[in-house]
């Protein structure tokens with residue numbers, strides 16, 4: 001089955017026409033398009049049938065594997081990353097209107113769950129169906145309602161001007177064409193609403209430690225060099241987060257401006273940094289402390305208003 005409330009939000013990601021739910025699948029109303037989409041355990045699979053780009057394929061494969069052994073527990077007390085993102089989102093999520101909260105690249109959707117508890121209608125999109133099934137299970141256990149859609153952030157299956165708040169935490173860096181995904185986020189965001197995003201920053205952290213996890217700095221020459229090293233020489237072995245870029249402040253600012261956002265604000269995003277490469281806690285503590293100095297900031301936040 002498909003909830004009628006969710007059906008009203010969806011469009012065909014290929015031609016953006018409406019969809020009909022018939023015989024257990026979604027069919028594009030545009031006869032010239034004729035696309036159909038299956039539904040897997042109430043989750044519509046809205047990935048167009050064209051071949052996925054290699055960057056998205058890699059990201060998909062790596063995250064699907066990582067989510068396959070992720071914990072279903074929502075432990076706000078001990079999950080430092082979740083504490084930071086939840087605190088951050090709540091500063092800006094539009095609690096006055098309680099419009100639809102949308103998480104782009106939601107994974108297990110634990111932030112969405114915390115907002116659903118507060119009465120928000122929540123929608124999560126991810127390319128990983130395994131993660132979405134787990135997210136659904138978490139919501140069911142917690143007695144909350146959430147809508148999940150499997151799709152590509154570069155051609156999202158949602159109506160224009162739909163969402164009251166969008167959170168894209170650590171997701172837009174996973175495409176080689178960043179502008180197209182940010183344009184899509186702009187399209188589905190309601191007017192006078194805010195997009196909250198976090199991305200890796202080109203800094204002494206991402207240029208050193210970040211290279212151990214295959215980060216690609218989105219800077220002319222460096223990008224080509226890093227792609228050659230990571231993809232050709234190391235055969236993607238180090239790219240544990242899939243295809244992942246870091247940006248200069250100027251670059252990411254320009255992308256948001258080109259995508260049509262009117263007001264753009266940014267700053268350091270201080271969060272508990274998962275440091276996988278080193279096991280020693282002392283080394284981890286030193287890296288985390290260094291990352292608080294300006295030349296080493298690993299992440300920035302962007303708040304962008306439509």
Ligand SMILES: [Zn+2]
Nearest residue numbers: 012015028033
């Ligand atoms: Zn269509």
